[in-house]
Structures are given as C-alpha cells and as structure tokens.
Amino acid sequence: MKLKLFFVTFITLLCAAQVHAAKIRVVATLTDLADITRNVGGENVEVFSLATGIEDTHGVPMKPSFVPKMNQADLLVLVGFGCEHAFLPALLEASKNPRIQYGKAGYVDCSAGIAPLEVPKSTDHSEGDVHPYGNPHYMLDPVLAKTAVQNIYNALVAIAPEHEADFTRNRDAYLAKLDAKIAEWQEALKPLKGAKFVSYHEHWPYFAKRFGLEYFGTIELKPGVDPTPHHITELVATMKAEHVPIVVREPQFPEKVPTLIAKQAGATLIKLPIMPGGVPNTDTYIEMMDYIVHTLAGTVSK
Amino acid sequence: MRLKKCILILSVSLCASGLRAQETNEVVQLKEQMQQMQKGFEKREQDMETRFEKKIAAQDAVIESLKEKLAFMPTNPPPPSVAIVPPAETVTPEKLKELNEKVDSVVEAQKKTLMSEFNPAIGLVGETVFGYRSKGSDQTGSDRPGGFDIWQRSVELNVAASVDPFAKGWVVANASADSATGEASFGIEEAALQTTSLPGNVSLTAGRFFGEFGRLSNIHDHELPFVNRPLALDQFIGGESRTDGLQLNWLPPIDHYVSLTLGVGDQLGGDSPKNNPGTYRAFNELNVWGRVSTYFDLTPNWQLEAGVSGLLNPQTQDRGGVLVQPNGSTQTERARRLAGVDMKVSYVPLANNQFRSFTWGTEVLFSDNRYLFDPNGSLNPANATPGLDGDEFTGNVGSLGLYSYVNYKWSRQWSAGFLFDWVQNAQNHSDETFAYSPFITFALSHWNQLRLQYTRTEPSSISGMKPDDAIYLQWAWIIGAHSHGWQQR
Numbered sequence: 001m002k003l004k005l006f007f008v009t010f011i012t013l014l015c016a017a018q019v020h021a022a023k024i025r026v027v028a029t030l031t032d033l034a035d036i037t038r039n040v041g042g043e044n045v046e047v048f049s050l051a052t053g054i055e056d057t058h059g060v061p062m063k064p065s066f067v068p069k070m071n072q073a074d075l076l077v078l079v080g081f082g083c084e085h086a087f088l089p090a091l092l093e094a095s096k097n098p099r100i101q102y103g104k105a106g107y108v109d110c111s112a113g114i115a116p117l118e119v120p121k122s123t124d125h126s127e128g129d130v131h132p133y134g135n136p137h138y139m140l141d142p143v144l145a146k147t148a149v150q151n152i153y154n155a156l157v158a159i160a161p162e163h164e165a166d167f168t169r170n171r172d173a174y175l176a177k178l179d180a181k182i183a184e185w186q187e188a189l190k191p192l193k194g195a196k197f198v199s200y201h202e203h204w205p206y207f208a209k210r211f212g213l214e215y216f217g218t219i220e221l222k223p224g225v226d227p228t229p230h231h232i233t234e235l236v237a238t239m240k241a242e243h244v245p246i247v248v249r250e251p252q253f254p255e256k257v258p259t260l261i262a263k264q265a266g267a268t269l270i271k272l273p274i275m276p277g278g279v280p281n282t283d284t285y286i287e288m289m290d291y292i293v294h295t296l297a298g299t300v301s302k
Numbered sequence: 303m304r305l306k307k308c309i310l311i312l313s314v315s316l317c318a319s320g321l322r323a324q325e326t327n328e329v330v331q332l333k334e335q336m337q338q339m340q341k342g343f344e345k346r347e348q349d350m351e352t353r354f355e356k357k358i359a360a361q362d363a364v365i366e367s368l369k370e371k372l373a374f375m376p377t378n379p380p381p382p383s384v385a386i387v388p389p390a391e392t393v394t395p396e397k398l399k400e401l402n403e404k405v406d407s408v409v410e411a412q413k414k415t416l417m418s419e420f421n422p423a424i425g426l427v428g429e430t431v432f433g434y435r436s437k438g439s440d441q442t443g444s445d446r447p448g449g450f451d452i453w454q455r456s457v458e459l460n461v462a463a464s465v466d467p468f469a470k471g472w473v474v475a476n477a478s479a480d481s482a483t484g485e486a487s488f489g490i491e492e493a494a495l496q497t498t499s500l501p502g503n504v505s506l507t508a509g510r511f512f513g514e515f516g517r518l519s520n521i522h523d524h525e526l527p528f529v530n531r532p533l534a535l536d537q538f539i540g541g542e543s544r545t546d547g548l549q550l551n552w553l554p555p556i557d558h559y560v561s562l563t564l565g566v567g568d569q570l571g572g573d574s575p576k577n578n579p580g581t582y583r584a585f586n587e588l589n590v591w592g593r594v595s596t597y598f599d600l601t602p603n604w605q606l607e608a609g610v611s612g613l614l615n616p617q618t619q620d621r622g623g624v625l626v627q628p629n630g631s632t633q634t635e636r637a638r639r640l641a642g643v644d645m646k647v648s649y650v651p652l653a654n655n656q657f658r659s660f661t662w663g664t665e666v667l668f669s670d671n672r673y674l675f676d677p678n679g680s681l682n683p684a685n686a687t688p689g690l691d692g693d694e695f696t697g698n699v700g701s702l703g704l705y706s707y708v709n710y711k712w713s714r715q716w717s718a719g720f721l722f723d724w725v726q727n728a729q730n731h732s733d734e735t736f737a738y739s740p741f742i743t744f745a746l747s748h749w750n751q752l753r754l755q756y757t758r759t760e761p762s763s764i765s766g767m768k769p770d771d772a773i774y775l776q777w778a779w780i781i782g783a784h785s786h787g788w789q790q791r
Contacts, residue, residue, distance in 0.1 A: 052602070054653040061650045062788075063605065064559040064597035071503060071553060094561075094788040096503045096553050115404035125749055125781070225747050226714050252654050254713075 024160055027070050027100070028077040029084050030057060031276040032139050032285045033110060033148065037077055039174045040153050044163045048073075050087075053277020056201075056252040057137070058129070058224075062087045070095035073106065075155055080111030083136035108155040110148035114138050117205045128222025140274065141206035142182050142289055146175060181286055185293040186211065191300045197246035198239065198261070200253040203274050207292075216244050219257055227257060239265035246270065246299055251278045268299045422463030423783035429456045429524045432775040441768040442759070448770075454479045454486070456523060460783070464498070471495045474522070491522075491544060491572070503553040512543050512789075513570050514551070514563040514593050515611045517644040517665050519543035520789050524778040527661070527709050528741050529755040533725040534703030538640055538669045540571025545589070563593040570613055575622045586616040589638070605648045613640040623683070625729055628766050630679045633729050636696055637672035657714050664706040669728045672698050701726035718742040727765070735761045749780040 023046040028034035034049035041047065048069045051060045057079070070076065070091055078084055092101060100106040116134025123132040138144040153171045157164050189211040196216040197204075202223055208215040216239070221231045238244075239261070247262040247269045249255060262269035272292050273279045282288040431453045438448035446453065455478060462472035474492035479485065494509035512520040519535050520543045531541055547567020554560050569576045570589045595609030615621075615638035625633045644665035651658055673696065674681075680691040703726060709719035720740050727733035741755035753776040761767040 052652055056654075056656060059656050061605075061652065061655055063599065064561075064607065065599050067553065067559050068555075068557050071555065090788045093498075094553070096505060098499045101498065125747075129748065252656075254654065254657055 024075060024156065025073045026075045026077060027066075027073040029060065029088060030079060030139075032145070032288070033077045033079065033152070035276055035283075035285045036145070036149055036174070037075075037152050037156075040149060040167055040170050041156055042166055042170045044160060044166060045156070050091075051275065051277075053273070053275050053282070054251055056250075057083055057203075057274060058086050059252070060084070060087050062090055064094070066091055067094045070100065071097050073097060073100050074159055075106045075108055076100035077108045077110060077152060077155070079136050079139065080109035081114075081116055081133045081136035081138070082131040085131075105155070105158060108151060110151045111136070111138065112151050113147050114144055117209065118202070128220070129224030131223075135202060135205050137203045137274070138206045139285075140204060140292075141210040142178060142185065143210060144206060145285065146178060149175060149178070177286065181289065185289060188293050188297045189213070192296060195246065196242060196244040197248055198235065198244060198267075199248035199272075200250050200258060203250060204248065211293075213296075216242065219247075219253075219261060232257065232261060236261055236264045239267060246296070248272050250274050270295050270299060272296070422461045425460040425780060425782035425784045427456065427458040427460070427522075427524050427778065427780050427784075429454075429458075429776065429778045431455050431529065432777075433772060435770055435772040437768050437770040442770045443761075443765070443767050457486070458491070458522065458524070462783075465495060468499050469495050469497050491542070503555055505551050507549040507551070508547075510544065510546050511549070513545040513547065513549060513565050513567060513591055514789065515539065515543045515570065515591050515613060516593075516642045516667070517609065517646060517663060519571075527663075527707060527719065527743075528721045528739060529753055529774045529776045530739075530757070532665075532705035532721070533723040533735055533737055534665070534667050534705050536573070537703055537725045537728055538667050538701075540574025542572040543570055544572035545570045547589070559597045561593075561595050563591075565591050567591075584617070587619065589613060589615045600647075603649055603651045605650060606645065607648075608645040609643075611642040611644070613638065615639075624681050624688075626679070626682050626684070627730065628764065630682070632676040632679050632681045633699075634674040634676070634681065635671055636674050639670040639672070640667060641670075642667045657711070659711045659717075661709045661719075662707070664704065666702070666704040669701045669703070670698050671701075671728055672696060673729065699729055699731060701728050701731040715745050716743070717745075730764075733762050733765045735759065735765070735767075749784065751778050752776070753778075 022044075024041060024044055026034075026037050026041065026045050026047045028037055028047060028049045030051045031049050031053040034047045037045060037047050050066055051057070055061070073095075076092075078088065097106075098104065111133075116136075116138070119134040120127060120130045120132065123130055139148065149171060153167055156167050160167075193212040194214055196214040197208075198216045198219060200219045202218050202220075204213075205215050207213070217235060219227050219232075219235065221227050227235075244265060245267050247258050247265070247267045249258040249269060249271050251271055251273060258269055261267075271279060272295060273282050273288050276282050276284055276288045278288065279291065282291045431451075433446065433451040433453065435442060435444070435446070435448045435451065439446060442448065457477045459475045460472065461474075463470065465471045472492060472494060473490065475488065476491045477486040477488045480487055490510060492509075492511050494507055494511035496507045497505050500506060512522075514520055516535070516539075518526060518532065519539050519541075522542065523531065535541065545565065545567030546569065547565055549563060549565035549567075552562045554562070567589050568583070570591055591611065591613040593609055593611040595607065597608075598606045600606055618635045618638055621635050621638065623634075625635075627633065642665060644663070646661060646663040648662075649660035674694055675697060676682075676690075676694045678691065678693055679685070681688050681694070703724065705721060705723050707719055707721040709717055711717035718741065720738075723735070723737035723739070725735050727735075737757055737759045739755055739757040741753055743751060743753045745751045753774075755774045755776070757770075757772045757774070759770045759772070761769070
C-alpha cells in the first residue's frame with residue numbers, strides 16, 4: 001500500500017514537473033514587457049521581470065540572483081535601443097545561456113520595427129549618457145507598444161508554434177483592449193494639446209508626440225548628468241517666460257530639485273511612473289498608462 | 303518801345319515754355335518706358351518663380367512617391383507578375399511628414415550602426431594621482447617618493463569585441479609612469495579570449511587576464527572604491543591577480559546562484575614574480591587557483607555576496623629570488639599557498655540606487671608559504687661565495703591579512719567611506735602593518751571622478767619602516783566605450 005502511494009506521489013510530481021517544464025520561460029527586462037508577455041503568452045508562459053517597476057530603466061541592479069533565471073530562460077524580452085546597456089550585457093555574459101544571446105532566436109528586441117526619435121547627431125559623452133540608436137522610451141507611446149506586442153507574439157510563435165492559436169487569440173484580445181484605451185486616452189488628453197512640460201529624464205518624447213503635448217526640456221543637464229545650479233536657474237527662467245505649467249518627476253529620481261523648480265516656475269509637480277509598478281495600483285501596462293493620462297489630465301482642472 | 307519790349311518778353315516766354323514742354327514729354331516717355339521695363343521684369347520674375355515652384359513641387363512629389371514605395375517595399379522584391387497594391391488610405395501631408403521623419407530617423411540610426419561594423423569597442427582610462435607623503439621611500443618601503451608626488455598612474459586602453467560566434471576577445475594595454483625615471487612603460491595587462499557558447503554552462507578564458515581570486519584583486523586600480531590597492535592584496539597576491547593562464551568557470555544549473563572557478567597559470571599577481579623562469583618548468587611549478595562564490599537577496603534592497611578562494615603553487619624554485627631579512631638571514635620560497643574568504647553586504651535600493659547606496663566589503667587572506675631558511679645568510683647573493691653551508695632548513699610561515707571597508711553614497715555625485723588595512727609580512731608574521739584611510743569621492747559624471755584620501759600607515763618596528771601620513775587626490779576619467787563586466791559589478 002505504501003509502495004503504491006509512493007508511486008502515485010512520484011508520478012504526480014513527475015507530471016507536475018512536466019507541466020512546469022512545458023511552459024516557455026521568459027525573462028523580461030522591464031515590467032511593461034513582462035505584463036505584455038503574460039497577456040500574449042497566457043498559460044503557456046512563465047515570466048520573470050528583472051525590474052520591479054520602481055527602478056530606473058537604465059539602472060536595474062545587477063543581482064546575481066537574476067543569473068539562474070536567465071540561464072534557464074527560453075526567451076529574453078528587452079526594450080532595445082540601448083535602454084538596458086548598463087546592466088544587461090554583464091548579466092547576459094554571466095547567464096551562460098546561448099539561446100538568449102544577441103542575434104539568437106531567444107533574444108527578443110521589442111524595438112524592431114520602431115522608428116527611433118532623438119537619434120543623436122554624434123555619439124559623444126559631451127552630450128551625456130546618449131543612446132546611439134535613439135531615445136529608448138518608446139513604450140510610453142501606447143501605439144508603439146503595439147509593435148512590441150507584435151514582436152513578443154512573433155517570438156512566442158517561433159518558439160512554440162503549437163500554441164499559435166492561443167497566442168493569436170490572446171494578442172488580438174489584448175490589442176483590442178489597448179486600441180479602445182488609446183482612443184479613451186487621446187480623448188482625455190485633448191485639453192492638454194500643445195501644453196508644455198518638463199521632466200527629470202528624457203522619458204517622454206514619444207508620449208508627447210502621440211498626445212500632442214510639447215516636451216519642453218529636462219531637469220537633468222544631459223542624460224545621466226545631474227543639473228548644475230546654472231542649468232536650474234536657466235530652466236526656471238525659460239519655463240516662466242514660456243509659461244510651462246507642468247513638471248514631471250519620475251519616481252526613481254529625487255524629489256527636491258523638481259519640487260524647487262516647480263515652485264519657482266509656478267508649475268504643477270506631478271509624479272508619473274515610467275513602467276508598471278512605479279507607483280501603487282499600476283501593476284499592468286494599461287493601468288500605468290491610465291494613471292499617467294488621468295494624472296496629466298487632472299492638471300488642467302487645477 | 304514798351305510794346306516792342308512786351309512782344310519780346312512774350313516771345314521769349316513762349317519759347318521757354320515750349321522748350322519745357324518738350325523736356326516734360328521726353329521725361330514722361332522715359333518714365334513710361336521704365337515702367338514698362340519694370341513690369342516686364344516683374345512678370346518674368348513671377349513666371350520664373352512659378353516655374354521654379356512647379357519644378358520643386360514635381361521633384362518633391364517624385365521624392366515622396368519614391369520614399370513611399372521604399373517604405374512599403376518588402377525585403378525581397380515581389381515577382382514581376384504581382385502588382386503592388388497602393389495603400390488604401392488617403393495620404394495626407396501630415397502622414398507624409400511623419401513618414402519622412404520615420405525614414406530619416408531609421409536612415410540616421412543605420413548610419414550609426416553601419417559605421418562601426420566589425421570595429422571593436424574602444425575605450426581609454428586615464429588616472430592621475432597627486433600625492434603628499436610625510437616620509438621618504440627609504441622609510442616607507444614604497445616605490446613612490448616622499449613629499450610631493452604627481453603620478454600618471456595609468457593610461458589604459460581597452461579594446462573588446464566578439465571574435466566569432468563562439469568567443470569574445472579583449473585587450474587592456476597600460477602605460478604607467480616609472481617612479482624613478484618618469485618614463486611611461488607600456489605593457490599588456492590583459493589579452494584574452496573567452497568562449498561564449500560552450501555547452502554545460504561552462505566558459506573558458508585563455509591568455510593574459512585577471513584570475514578570479516577574492517573580491518578586489520581582479521579589478522583594475524581605477525575601479526577600486528579607494529585610491530590604493532589594499533595592503534593584504536599587495537602582500538600576498540602581488541597587486542592585481544594578473545596571470546598568463548587558463549581559467550574554467552561553471553555555473554551549476556540550479557535555481558540559486560553559485561559560481562565555481564578553476565584556473566592554472568604560470569603566475570598569479572601583476573607584481574608577483576614568475577616561478578622558475580629557467581629552462582624547464584614542471585606542472586607542479588604552475589599556480590593553480592579556485593574560487594566558489596554565492597549570493598543571497600537579504601531583502602529586495604539588501605544583498606550579500608560571499609566567496610572562498612584558494613591558490614596553490616606546490617613547488618617554487620626561486621620565485622622572487624633570495625629574500626634577505628633585516629637581521630641578515632635569508633628566506634627562499636619553496637611553495638606558495640594562499641587562502642581567502644570574502645564577503646560584501648550592500649544596500650542597493652531598487653528605486654534610486656544611482657543616488658543612494660551602502661557597501662561593506664571584507665576579505666581575509668591566509669598565506670602559508672614554505673620557505674628555505676638560512677639563519678646565517680650564507681645564501682645571500684651579496685656574499686662573495688653564496689651557497690649552502692648546512693644550517694639551512696625548510697618550514698612554513700603562516701601570515702594573515704585583511705581589509706575591510708565601508709562606502710556610503712548619498713547623491714549621484716558624492717560618496718565617502720573608510721578603509722581599514724592590516725597585514726602580516728608573508729615571510730615573517732611578527733612584522734605587521736596597519737593602515738587607516740578615510741576617503742571622499744566626487745563623481746562629476748560617470749566618466750569623470752575625483753577622490754581625496756588620507757592614509758595613516760603604521761608598520762611594526764621590526765620592519766625598519768616608519769609611520770607615515772599621506773594625502774592623495776586621484777583624478778580618473780574615461781573616454782570612449784566603457785562597460786562594466788560581471789566581475790566589476
């Protein structure tokens with residue numbers, strides 16, 4: 001009897017392991033891509049995100065505990081355009097996983113097919129920590145996020161064609177939801193058409209372009225370089241002269257300088273996440289975009 | 303007479319008015335001609351402008367249509383029988399403008415990538431140390447002079463790229479100014495190849511590289527969190543863990559991070575002399591080292607890394623030559639044995655780790671070298687006829703050393719910390735040295751950094767050296783490509 005019980009338990013565990021093993025193991029660098037992968041992959045994927053949402057997209061800590069996850073991954077989903085240059089190359093080296101290295105099928109660069117904005121004229125550090133391929137923060141434009149959805153879908157279908165029907169159904173459902181939301185967001189931001197705003201880091205050019213806002217400048221002197229007192233004074237003066245009503249602080253940056261600038265320029269300071277989880281109740285990409293749009297729209301009534 | 307005068311005046315007036323009228327007519331005619339000419343010019347100018355605008359518009363239309371075709375063109379052209387279906391939606395000027403911007407940015411991005419095709423990543427690191435030491439080198443044992451000292455410690459050229467689908471390669475060439483002559487000696491610090499696609503979670507590194515031993519011996523000077531390499535690493539390893547060798551690293555396929563390394567080389571330590579550089583070297587005269595390291599997430603923001611390292615050179619013939627002690631006796635190394643335990647506790651807040659962090663790192667080293675002792679110094683090469691005279695014997699010297707440091711970062715630019723050093727001489731554990739070094743770092747940017755450090759060094763009296771106070775200002779900068787590898791994290 002005991003032997004029978006042992007066998008039953010053993011076989012159950014084995015089956016459970018098989019079911020577990022059958023899932024596609026995906027490591028996503030940021031939480032927006034992790035959320036989209038979960039939506040498209042459904043039950044067939046097991047997704048781990050390197051970021052939790054509150055990190056700087058360029059400064060996710062290189063934790064050795066990420067290495068086993070990446071070692072066992074079938075797919076690595078990343079933003080691209082050099083967004084993860086500060087932490088991903090070393091993690092990839094340590095992962096010793098040939099399936100997800102650059103150029104391999106498991107290396108899913110979601111920027112494929114996206115035309116970059118702000119491609120620098122020269123890749124020189126006098127311009128700060130420039131991204132040679134252009135600004136990588138395209139995920140803040142929900143229309144461009146649809147390209148990322150398609151790229152993730154393509155990679156999933158390539159690795160598990162037997163689940164193509166599931167992936168197609170999931171993708172279509174997600175895109176339909178996203179399209180409906182995009183229309184809603186565009187409507188909500190209509191009153192802000194042409195409104196100027198500044199942010200700490202250059203996260204918002206794609207967003208501004210999509211929703212018709214005017215991206216006025218950044219608090220950072222250059223990408224990755226803290227503002228100097230002269231830069232702050234100059235920024236405040238031009239903000240006053242140009243009547244810039246909004247200062248955006250991304251959660252991973254200190255509050256002191258944006259608060260000071262907003263106060264001196266007579267602008268409204270708002271905190272906006274740059275990926276899901278950046279502020280409470282923004283666990284999914286759609287929830288995050290909802291939060292961004294409604295917080296911005298709320299500045300009109302102030 | 304009056305009548306005659308009147309007629310005369312009248313006739314003169316008539317003639318004058320006739321002449322004026324004739325002149326007026328000519329001016330009017332001239333004016334008319336000029337106006338006609340002006341009109342003609344204006345008309346011609348207008349015609350030309352219209353024609354030019356039409357031409358430009360036509361050329362623009364051709365360019366736009368070509369761009370449009372290009373945008374919708376598949377990678378492989380379709381067979382001739384397949385007709386290209388024009389896009390159904392109406393092309394508005396806004397859409398054309400957007401399309402133009404897209405094409406331009408893609409072309410711009412491609413220019414950037416194509417230009418560097420097959421070229422390796424190249425970076426240069428410069429490091430200057432401005433120093434003041436209260437004692438001269440004869441009293442500190444340092445290779446740097448006392449008093450004021452400006453030292454271009456390194457100019458380091460880094461070149462790295464994939465070799466092929468199976469390996470990557472890198473070279474680090476360093477020019478460092480000699481303390482005596484001031485001339486820069488150019489040397490190859492690293493020139494190695496590492497496999498990238500071996501099965502079984504294994505990678506192999508071959509060539510000249512920094513062997514994986516302990517926490518800070520395998521990183522370059524400018525990447526240290528303080529100005530100088532800890533005394534224990536200088537004493538037992540010989541500065542940086544440079545080797546000409548082969549190293550195998552294995553990542554066990556388990557859910558917890560563990561890294562295992564095994565290496566073999568003809569030396570370990572940049573300033574450590576090679577073993578038996580004579581005519582024949584047996585396998586047991588090579589250095590063999592190994593390391594096991596692991597990691598724990600204590601909380602999402604707190605991390606713990608720990609490792610154990612070991613180094614064995616079973617037989618050394620004349621590594622470093624005959625070492626003459628202050629009392630005149632000599633020691634000649636016969637075997638090199640070194641063990642180390644290291645750990646690092648870090649606070650790296652997920653939300654703003656660029657602006658705030660804390661690190662506590664410690665490494666303890668135990669050296670247990672075997673020596674040939676010669677109490678009366680008959681082996682001293684300075685003697686007229688150096689040689690064995692029967693009083694020699696072999697024995698081990700167990701010496702300990704450690705360093706421990708903390709570093710706190712409170713903004714993107716500022717951090718400060720303290721380094722404690724303690725080391726026993728590898729040949730004589732009674733000879734101890736302590737050092738205390740507070741330091742403060744100002745990083746103007748990621749590529750431009752200044753560090754001010756004070757160091758109080760206290761050697762024991764048997765060493766014959768004197769306590770020393772030193773102040774250093776280190777200025778390190780980077781140009782070109784610079785990425786942090788896994789070891790430098």
